[in-house]
Amino acid sequence: MSEDASSYPPIEPTNFDLIVVGTGLPGSVIAAAASANGKTVLHLDPNPFYGSHFASLPLHDLSAFLNPHFTPPPSAASDGDDHTPVTLIQRPLYSHVGISNHAPEEFTEEYSRKFNIDVCGPRVLFCADKSIDLMLRSGANQYMEFKSIEASFVYDESSRRLVSVPDSRAAIFKDKSLGLMEKNQLMRFFKLVQQHLAGDDGGVENSRISEEDLESPFVDFLTKMRLPPKIKSIILYAIAMADYDQEDTQICEDVLTTKDGVDSLALYNSSVGRFPNALGALVYPIYGQGELPQAFSRRAAVKGCIHVLRMPVIALLMDKCTEHYKGVRLSSGQDLFCNQLVLDPSFTVQLPLASSPRDPLRESLQVLGLRDVKRKVARGICITRSSLRPDSSNFLVVYPPRSLYPEQVTSIRALQIGSGLAVCPSGMFVLYFSTLCHDADKGKELLHAAIDALLMLPESGHPESNTTVQSDIAAEVKPTLLWKALYIQDLTMDQLESISYAPIPDGNLNYNDLLDETLKLFQKIYPNEDVFPDAVSPENPEDDYESSLDS
Structure with missing residues (x-):
């Protein structure tokens, strides 16, 4: 007070x-x-x-x-x-709070007031989700301005690079990381989902998803559709936003059904192009x-x-x-x-x-x-002076389970926001990380692995984590970490x-x-x-x- x-x-x-x-x-x-x-x-x-x-x-x-x-x-x-x-x-509500200032001469108290840092990040709004509709109904949208999240990427474990999420037909055609067969498979899958949602079989037999398939695990349906592992991973974790490893039913705590997966795809698909000024599915408030x-x-x-x-x-x-x-x-x-x-x-x-x-x-x-007695969410905030990608300031990164190291059983999400959204001074970038966990030490280990994959750390290593992750993000020099906060939030x-x-x-x-x-x-x-x-x-x-x- x-x-x-x-x-x-x-x-x-x-x-x-x-x-x-x-x-x-x-x-x-x-x-x-x-x-x-x-x-x-x-x-x-x-x-x-x-x-x-x-x-x-x-x-x-x-x-x-x-x-x-x-x-x-x-x-x-x-x-x-x-x-x-x-x-x-x-x-x-927060425990195991650790804050590291690697540029104390720069991050003075006066300079720190030029930042607007989200406590519960990373967060975005889908252009067609309930928060947008509620703002429209209430009139709260009159008091806010938004900008588009320019792109979404998924961390590819084989190449240790960020690859684009093909979330529309145009994006599929432009994606150079997909082969022709993968593009055709993905196009056929999206077409089936769209026909199912529209309730239109187009006169083609088996163009609707059966009730049996809708109640089955989404990962099984994607396998049935003969989608390759790379495409399945993108759909499950970067579009449907599954939290747990869907391939391992013994460990997965929240199995995504095909019905819920299709609903998530519908939200994503209806968000792309809803507003002409939004480049993709996601927006973020200034x-x-x-x-x-x-x-x-x-x-x-x-x-x-x-x-x-x-x-x-x-x-x-x-x-x-x-x-x-x-x-x-x-x-x-x-x-x-x-x-x-x-x-x-x-x-x-x-x-x-x-x-x-x-x-x-x-x-x-x-x-x-x-x-949710056991569940927690590990959150991280990092500040850098350069973007992870030279061609973009505001974008989402998803690390699918097992993409960083074999014991990673949950997805990790990262959101980079630049100064154009008035959250930091010009030339600075804020990165938000989060992942679900049961144990604070495991949560921090996951965050450290994700941060190590994207950023260059001033320290030689982390005493909190024994995990070593090698990275080659788009053959670019990784940004240097200037300021970091890690903390665990209970979900009880x-x-x-x-x-x-x-x-x-x-x-x-x-x-x-x-x-x-x-x-x-x-x-x-x-x-x-x-x-x-x-x-x-x-x-x-x-x-x-x-x-x-x-x-």
């Missing part, structure tokens, strides 16, 4: 339909949707910035955010006849991903939502009769009351001491279970019977699953309300969105 919360004037009014604590993307969407439905909403955040775990921050602020020093709140004294305060505490929660917060403010930053919440107010929450206590000492409450995932309840063998309040706050979250939690950042490349979860939470809170009911869909939503897409 940069300012004492007690110096704030009291918040008026003191009663709300909904209080949301944390300005992350899910909380901002819920606040905007509730405000659009005429609800009185208060949106609080203990941070001095919007976005919470979905923010884009300067380097200095990022370091402080990943290594927070939470001051335990004072025990909330009970001073009401009809409610009991239960202390809220914040716990870090100034970083933190613009998304800010856009929805602005939309909420237009509808009357009150936003207060630098305002910690120190306790829940629980009704003594119903054991249901009825409000919150701020660090300023003020009590606010609400019908519904949504908490940031970093908050947890400090359970009160049991006053009796069966304390109803304690029982009502017991953690019911943990979601408390589930309390009477408290709603905003979803935590997941390990996906886009926001589709996270927004599905967010909208389900909104419908749980307001089952009889439509999301953004007063939003007027333009006759040509693409034209409306194009106005925010910078070519």
Whole structure:
């Protein structure tokens, strides 16, 4: 906190339909949707910035955010006849944080403020995905601008090079790394998928995918289509974005069905060419991903939502009769009351001491279970002074499982963003990495292998990793690493019977699953309300969105 919360004037009014604590993307969407439905909403955040775990921050602020020093709140004294305060505490979502500055004379605190670094990267938006549609419905797109991600590449294990992802017919014809037979096989496969999605057999027998095939593993269907290993890998990991090695069913934790694989191809295919100003399937917001929660917060403010930053919440107010929450206590000492409450995932309840063998309040706050107990996502951020490819600034790189070393069982994704997107000073480039893992050491080992394959490290080696990866990226001199951050984010979250939690950042490349979860939470809170009911869909939503897409 940069300012004492007690110096704030009291918040008026003191009663709300909904209080949301944390300005992350899910909380901002819920606040905007509730405000659009005429609800009185208060949106609080203990941070001095919007976005919470979905923010884009300067380097200095990022370091402080990943290594927070939470001051335990004072025990909330009970001073009401009809409610009991239960202390809220914040716990870090990140562990094993390691930050290396290899150019300290350059990365001063003043210079670090010229960066806008995504906390939950790498992230992109597909031109046809749910996040774009939701922005159009809500009007949040009016507060954002986007640029195209110029290309996608896959790391080829045999050549140790980045090869283009042929994601359209034109790209297939232009791709010099594919032979004529491979191009014909890929064209036939894409044609079958398009006919299946269109529900049109074109008068040709067996031009639809059978129900049996749709329920089978996607990798088996690709083998049945006689696609070579290289093409299968590109489709599975660089287009369908599978996380785990689909070839090894004993290790794969999330087998992609043909139906889900075809749906992913449909999203990718419908994203290519949706907007004339977008070169491919993917776009990225100018100034970083933190613009998304800010856009929805602005939309909420237009509808009357009150936003207060630098305002910690120190306790829940629980009704003594119903054991249901009825409000919150701020660090300023003020009590606010609400019908519904949504908490940031970093908050947890400090359970009160049991006053009796069966304390109803304690029982009502017991953690019911943990979601994704073992899964984590390892994230990395690297800064360089030159691009991985001289002909492109903004692009995606996918490392399929086993492409770096035999024990690599998950995909690794990397996203390079240049200064044209206002995330770093001119001449600098930011690289985001992520991969799923169960163990922090294994997660960092995966990230180190991916970084070693693309960048030249100032150090001679990594004590954290015993993996050595040789590389020959397009016969170019690899960029030198200037600054690096590695950290592990848990994918676990408390589930309390009477408290709603905003979803935590997941390990996906886009926001589709996270927004599905967010909208389900909104419908749980307001089952009889439509999301953004007063939003007027333009006759040509693409034209409306194009106005925010910078070519």
